[in-house]
Amino acid sequence: MANLREIRKRISSVKSTQQITKAMKMVAAAKLRRAQENILAFRPYAYELRSLIADLSAKVEDQTQVPLMTRRPVKKVLLVVVTADRGLCGAFNSNIVRHAAERINDYPEAEVELFMVGRKGLEFFQHRHVTINGQKINFFNDLAFGDALDLSETILRIYQEQNFDRVEFIYNEFKSAIQQNVIVEQFLPFVPDEEAEKSKEQVDFIYEPDKISILNAVIPKHLHVQVWRILLESNAAEQGARMTAMENATDNAEEMIHDLTIYYNRTRQASITTEISEIVSGAEALKES
Amino acid sequence: MATELTIQIVTPFGQIFTGEVASCSLPGVEGHFQVLPFHADLVSLLEIGPIKLQLKDNSEKWLASSGGYCEVKDNQLKVIVESAEFAEKIDLKRAQAALKRAQERLKSHDKNIDITRAKMALARALNRIKVAQLSQSLH
Numbered sequence: 001m002a003n004l005r006e007i008r009k010r011i012s013s014v015k016s017t018q019q020i021t022k023a024m025k026m027v028a029a030a031k032l033r034r035a036q037e038n039i040l041a042f043r044p045y046a047y048e049l050r051s052l053i054a055d056l057s058a059k060v061e062d063q064t065q066v067p068l069m070t071r072r073p074v075k076k077v078l079l080v081v082v083t084a085d086r087g088l089c090g091a092f093n094s095n096i097v098r099h100a101a102e103r104i105n106d107y108p109e110a111e112v113e114l115f116m117v118g119r120k121g122l123e124f125f126q127h128r129h130v131t132i133n134g135q136k137i138n139f140f141n142d143l144a145f146g147d148a149l150d151l152s153e154t155i156l157r158i159y160q161e162q163n164f165d166r167v168e169f170i171y172n173e174f175k176s177a178i179q180q181n182v183i184v185e186q187f188l189p190f191v192p193d194e195e196a197e198k199s200k201e202q203v204d205f206i207y208e209p210d211k212i213s214i215l216n217a218v219i220p221k222h223l224h225v226q227v228w229r230i231l232l233e234s235n236a237a238e239q240g241a242r243m244t245a246m247e248n249a250t251d252n253a254e255e256m257i258h259d260l261t262i263y264y265n266r267t268r269q270a271s272i273t274t275e276i277s278e279i280v281s282g283a284e285a286l287k288e289s
Numbered sequence: 290m291a292t293e294l295t296i297q298i299v300t301p302f303g304q305i306f307t308g309e310v311a312s313c314s315l316p317g318v319e320g321h322f323q324v325l326p327f328h329a330d331l332v333s334l335l336e337i338g339p340i341k342l343q344l345k346d347n348s349e350k351w352l353a354s355s356g357g358y359c360e361v362k363d364n365q366l367k368v369i370v371e372s373a374e375f376a377e378k379i380d381l382k383r384a385q386a387a388l389k390r391a392q393e394r395l396k397s398h399d400k401n402i403d404i405t406r407a408k409m410a411l412a413r414a415l416n417r418i419k420v421a422q423l424s425q426s427l428h
Contacts, residue, residue, distance in 0.1 A: 041303035048299055048369045052332070052360065145301055153406070205362075208319055208333035217334050218358060221371065228301060 083121030376424030
């Protein structure tokens with residue numbers, strides 16, 4: 001039987017762990033709310049850009065003049081893998097890493113390189129036989145639009161200067177606090193929205209400068225917004241996953257404390273009983289003599 | 290069709306202004322231009338520069354904006370830009386610090402520095418300072 005002091009020590013250590021997981025859950029919940037606010041705030045902007053691009057790309061006949069839309073045979077692929085900077089968020093990171101590893105095998109003919117966003121993914125792939133083209137880590141803590149801009153410009157530069165034929169993002173989409181979906185999304189070459197295209201209006205706008213120049217100027221802006229959206233989604237999903245994981249951990253700790261307390265009381269009573277019976281039998285022995 | 294010109298200024302951080310205005314001056318890539326009610330339908334790219342709103346009570350509002358585009362249709366003016374700040378909200382000290390940083394970057398001959406980006410940052414900082422000072426001198 002374990003001695004009482006050890007059980008007491010165990011209970012207090014579980015209690016302090018529970019305090020930590022509880023605090024982490026609260027922090028994650030607050031961060032999740034902020035991430036969701038950001039997502040809501042940028043939606044109108046993204047919507048306007050998307051409809052302008054859909055409208056313009058429907059009106060521009062010669063798409064070869066828009067380099068970012070030109071499709072080529074896929075020989076070189078860049079996978080941008082978005083994980084979190086930190087762990088303790090359930091299967092969030094391992095899901096992404098697994099999908100990324102599978103995705104590499106989807107291109108047996110092509111040369112695949114990775115771009116790692118988030119420290120956890122980088123730590124995983126560093127020791128594997130893959131080419132890591134670039135990385136952006138340790139920024140999710142104070143995520144700002146500037147980060148998205150920076151990442152988006154870096155990827156555009158890599159795409160143009162190193163002759164990649166396709167860029168894909170792999171990230172967690174925020175469904176709800178308890179559910180995340182892994183999404184594989186083509187980023188480049190840029191494909192305009194099919195649905196928005198249907199709503200094209202027959203209005204004769206004056207275009208200043210011409211349509212193609214506008215399209216070429218607006219597509220990078222749209223891509224920045226897409227990266228911002230992906231980072232926000234991933235961040236929201238991460239906080240949601242952490243919130244759930246920490247809630248489970250807090251519940252488990254609660255259960256453990258309960259079991260340990262019962263065990264502690266039983267042990268205490270058992271020792272008291274033993275002591276009493278020892279005293280009684282001692283007294284009996286004295287009486288008899 | 291509405292007879293008043295309504296304007297909407299949208300950035301990635303949300304819609305920062307909406308309402309009826311008398312006119313609006315914008316920094317187009319082919320030169321500054323003004324939009325009055327019943328302007329022809331237009332899509333134009335915008336550069337880094339000041340936006341001036343002439344409100345209905347004839348007061349003026351200035352914003353520092355960093356590039357994007359605008360769309361005019363049926364007396365609706367949508368200004369879609371990456372950032373827009375009202376002159377009175379501009380932090381002059383921060384803008385000056387950004388200006389200094391950008392200038393230092395352009396001066397140093399470090400190969401890791403992206404010249405186009407530094408130049409853009411410089412233009413944005415200059416624009417913010419200009420707009421902030423302009424609105425101060427008006428008041």
